[in-house]
Amino acid sequence: MLENLPKTYNPKDFEDRIYKYWNDNGHFVAHVDENKKPFTIMMPPPNVTGSLHMGHALNNTIQDILIRWKRMEGYSALWLPGTDHASISTEARVVNKIKSEGKTKEELGREGFLKEAWDWTHKYGSTIKNQLKKLGVSCDWTRDRFTLDEGLSKAVEEVFIRLYEKGLIYRGDRIINWCPSCKTAISDAEVEHEDTKGNIWHIKYPVKDSEEYIVIATTRPETMLGDLAVAVHPEDDRYKNLIGKTLILPLMDREIPIIADEYVEMEFGTGAVKITPSHDPNDFEVGERHGLGQCIIMSEDGSINENGGVYAGLERYEARKKIVEDLREKGYLVEVKDHDHAVGHCERCSTVVEPLISKQWFVKMEPLAKPALEAYEKGDLNFIPPRFGKVYANWLENIRDWCISRQLWWGHRLPVYYCNDCDEIMVSRTRPEKCTKCGSSDLYQDEDTLDTWFSSALWPFSTLGWPENTEDLQYFFPTDVLVTGYDIIFFWVVRMVFSSIEQMGEIPFKDVFLTGLVRDSEGRKMSKSLGNGIDPLEVIDEYGADALRFTLVTGNTPGNDMRFYMERVEANRNFANKLWNATRFVLMNLDEDVSKEQVSFDNLEEEDRWILSKLNKTIKEVTENLDKYEIGLAAGKVYDFIWDEYCDWYIEMVKSRLYGEEGLSKKTAQKVLLYVLKNVLKLLHPFMPFITEEIWQHLPGNEEALILSSWPVYKEELNFQESERAIEFIKSGIKGIRNARAEMNIIPSKKSKQIFVTADEEIKEILNKGKRYFLNLASAEDIEIRENKEGLGDDNISVVLDKCEAYLPLKDLIDIEKEIERLEKEKEKLEGEIKRAAGKLSNEGFVKKAPEKLVLEEQEKKKKYEEMLEKVLERLESLRK
C-alpha cells in the first residue's frame, strides 16, 4: 500500500487519470430517479471558441463544489455543461480569419461564410471544454449542449413565434445603438458608457429673412446635417417670439422650423436644442411629437451618406472636423467649450456607437419585466449576496424594449418571411409556400439573426429538451442555483428569469450566486490588452487543480472582487502536500487487519474522543456553511481541522500508541486515525476533488469512488464535551511549557523532568491520564505530580497554568535573571487580564443587563487569573530571595 504513495504530492501524476476514471465510469452522469431529489445547476455556457480564464475557473469551481457536495448528500445532481455560439465575437473572429486569407464575408456569401464559421467552431469548440476538465468539473458531458444545436434552435424559434403571436415581439423603426465596426444593431445592455473629455460647440442658426439667429449647443456637430428643427422650451422668454419661425440650417441651406417642446431644459447650454430625429433618441421622440419626419445622414460604416451634401462619403470624425472648420470659416461658430460626457462604446469592439434610426425587431419588455420583478419582491428569487437583488430590480423597473435583431450571419436566423409583392410579414416555423395575403410565391427570409442572449435566455429549459415535455425537463427543472459573474445580471440573469416565467410559468432558479472579478496582484482587471491575465492552465500545470480551486474559494466572499496571488496557490499546494503526507503516515502505521474491521467506538482513549468530537463539530459547521453558500468559510474550516487538529495534535498525540506495544489501544488509534481521515477526505472532496479521490483509492476498505460516497453527518453520540475539555487543558499546558522553554532558549532535544503541582482532583486526574502527551510533546523525560511545591528549588522554570503549576528542573540551563524577566512579563499580562475582567464586573450595567452566563464566565476568568497571578508572584518572591 505504502509504496503506491510517493513521498511528495505531485498532482500531475494523477489528476488527468482520476478525471478519466470518473468520466469513464459515468460518475458525472445524472439520472432521473424518483427515489432521489433532483439538484440542478446549468453551467453558464462559455463562448464556444473561447479559452479558459480565471473568471471561468472561479465560477466553475464554485459550481463543482456545490454539485459534488449535493451529489454526496444523495441528490440526483445534474450539472449541465455547454457552450454559446456568441454571435458577435465569433463572427468577428471568423471575419478576421477570412480577411487574413484575402476574402470578405460578402465574397463568400451567407452559406460560404457559415461553413467557415462552423469549421471554426469545430476546430476550437472543444478547447474550453478540455480546459474545464483540467479544473475537475464534474458536469454531465452526456448532456452537453450548444446554443446552435438543433434542439436549442428549435426552442429559440418557438419562443420567437410565441412572443410574436402574443404581440410581444414587433418590428419597427426605432433609435437603436449602431456599431459601425461590427455593422450591426446592438442592445442597450451592450453599450458601455465611458466618461470622455470632449467639446461642446455653440453654433448660430440664422432666422430666415431676418438678422436674428439662435445659438444651439451640440456635442456631435456632424449630426446637424440631419437636423429637422430647433426646439426651445415653450416658457422660455428668450425665445418665445421665435417659436414657429423658420431657420436656415447652416452649411445645408435647409429650412427648418423652431418648435416648442417641454423636453428642453432652459438652464442647459443655450436653451435651444437642434433636433436630429434620426440620430438621437430624445430628438426622435420630439420629432414624433411634431411630425418632423426623418433624415438619415449616416451609412452603416459610420460615414456620411448621400443626405450629407458635400460631406457625403467622409468618415464621421473627418466630417465633424470639416464641418467645424466650415462653420468657423463662415462665421457660424460662436465658441467651443470643453465638455465631459458619457460616450457609448460597443461592448465587444469598443467602437463609439451611433444612435440611429433603423428598422429592427424588438421585444416588448414591460409585460415580461413585471412578473420577473414580482418574483424578486415576493422573495422567490434569492441573490447571494443580497445587495444584487436591488441591481436586478432597478434594471427591471427602468427597462426599455429589447432590440433583438442583429445584422450578422452567425446565429439563429429570424423565422420571418416577407412577400416581395405585397410586403406582407409572415412569422412561421417553416418557410411558407405562398404569401398568406396575396398568394405570391415570391418570398424571402429575413437576413438578420437574433441577439446571442435571446438563446441563452432560454438555457435553463431549452437544454432540457423544451419545447418537448421531456423526462429531464420534468425532473430537473426548475434548477436550484445559478452561479455567474455580477457583470452579466442584465444580459443574462434578468432575461432567463422573464423567459422562464413566460414559457415555463415559473422562475428558472431559486438562488443566484454572484461571483466577483478575479484581478491581478495589483488589483487590475485581467485583460488581454494589458497582458496581465494569469492562465489557469499554467497554474494547474505548476501547482495542480486542487491548489488553484482552493485558492479561488478561500479568503473571498461572494460578489467581491479578489486579487490573485501565486503565493496563495503555493500555500494551498503545501496544504495538499500536508494531507498527502498525513495519509502516508496513516498508511505506514496501519495493520492489515484493522482496515477490515468496522470501527468500534469502545475502548477510545481521551484523544480519540477529542478528535472524534472535533470532527463531528467540523462536519456540522461545514455543512451549515455550505447550506448558506459560505463556501470560503467552509473550506477554511476543513483546512484548519486537517492541519491544526488532525496533523498537529492528533497524529502527534497518537504516535506513542502506534509505536508502542501491540494491543487494543494501538488498534483503536489506527482505527480512529483511518476513520477521521476518511471523513476528512469526504469533507474536502468538493473543494479538492483530485487529491482526495486519489488518496481515497489508496485507503483500504473503500469499495466505491469517493465522488459517490456519502456526505458525513453530525452524530450526537460522538459529542464528547469532557474529553474536549481535558485535551484542551493538556494542549494549553504543552503550549505553555514549549513557550517557556523557547523563551529561555532551551533547545527541544534537551529533555527535562516535569513536576506538576496541583491540589485540584480533576486536574490531577487529567494530568495522570495525560502523562504520555507531555512526555512526547513537551520535551519531558519524566513526570511527577504533587500536591505542594515544597522542596522545589529555584533552578526551575515555572509555568503557571489554570489550577496547576508546572516546574521544569533544568539545573544548569536555567538563568535566574531571565526567568525573573519572563515571569515579570507573565505577571503584567495577567494583571492586564484581571483589570479588564474587573472593569467589566464593576460595571453595574454589565452585571445587571448582560446574560447571566457571560457574567459568570467573566467572574470565573477573573478568579482564575487572580489565582494564577498569585502563583507567579509567589514564584517571583522566592526567586528574588
Added chain:
RNA sequence: GGGCGGUUAACUCAGCAGGUAGAGUGUCAUCGUGACAUGGUGAAAGUCGUAGGUUCGAGUCCUAUACCGCCCACCA
C-alpha cells in the same frame, strides 16, 4: 444626477445571529526528530478610515464624513 461596495497586522483577505480581533504570506528565533523542510516549534505585529449615536458592551447596528473603486442614467 442616482445606487452600491471597500477602507481590519508589513502584504492579501476572513470575521453574516454585538460579548476580550483571525488566517495565509512575509518577518524574527530555533529545530535535520523515523508522515511532511511544500515541514516542526515559538515569537513579534492591529487605537478594525474619521466623527458622532444606540447599547452594560460595537470591527459587527444607526447617522454623518473622507478617500479608493464599481454600476446605472437620453441634459443637447
